[in-house]
Amino acid sequence: MKKILIVEDEEELASNIAEILTGLEYQVAAIVDNAYSALEYLEGNLVDLVLMDILIKGDVDGIDLAYKIREKYDLPIVFSTAYSGTEFLERISSDIHEGYLLKPFTLDSLKAAVFFGLKRHSERPARPEKSRGSLKVMDKGFLVPIPFNEILYLKADGLYTKVFTKVKSYLVRDILKGFEDKLPEEQFIRVHKSFLVNVNHVSSFNAKKINLGEVSLPIRRGLYKELIEKLQVE
Template structure:
């Protein structure tokens, strides 16, 4: 059963939230109304998610508290607030929360926000684990673990794939599609039927080609816009 810490200064609302979450098969670990109490509770207890109002008692508001939680804990945070003004939204980075619930909210919106808050956090952790992995490549009778971060690009060569790293290249008896399934999708992109590229090494590009240092790779038609979004350009 997932445990939730509620940070809410409206007593009646906090009680309602606690009852609703219990009925949704979550365990309410505790209810607090200020940042120091929340941090003290987290120091001695484990929870799976923090459901937090932006305006809480004390000198630190919910956004300040979220940043402090992120410094010491790997926890999903879902904000709940009656305020949608830009003065709050501009302070909220996507890196410090997994959901945003606008008051007054319905049972379904609360259920959805908590469910997807937990789910998004698991997906983030999965991506981090995957991006820290490595390709296992056989080279001259030895198994070589090549970190994903060292792979610059891969090129299809019939039933083989050439893997180009910063230091050297490897010829592997496996098709490019197989590598595409193994590599983290947020780090690599199929830019052409014959090429898979690590976006970290893209120096420049246009609608026809991508430059990876001294290497130029053709880009498939229609990918330019997708690549712009992937690189947050």
């Protein structure tokens, strides 16, 4: 029987979810309402899936909690959220989760989200070893591990550096140069005095700019040939 950890700060909803999952022949491992309790539980217990609200109690939300869980455990995560706007859904569009469930949900939608969450995780190919590391940053007084593969690019901002991921951005008190030694050189390249990018997210480039999906960044003069070699473009 698959064990599911529920991370939900609405007590009545959490109880309803637990009742439904039990009826679907899953075992509810525990119900917690904040990141610390979730991590503490995972430290000493095995589960098969985490069903997690994004807006939970405490300063660490469900998205940052997902990063922390991914750093230590190979577990499928299914988000639940009451927000259905395109901008919000794009914030959680990354491989830190196996699916999301829009509130209010039905028994069938919950059943499908959990089933496919477990299925996608079991079918997911192993990640390359170089992508398994993470960059540790301080955010609102908390240490957050950001998997290398989640980072799109870093931008210099005076004495600070902004770290951009598909999900959100972090402002870190350290100059951009300080990050070059912390990131794998085969995966990151300084394309400009103000930008360090993850080559795995490059969608296109020319002699003047480089594109990472919808984001366009300038590149320094003479980098075009180096980029071709770095990206192994024929």
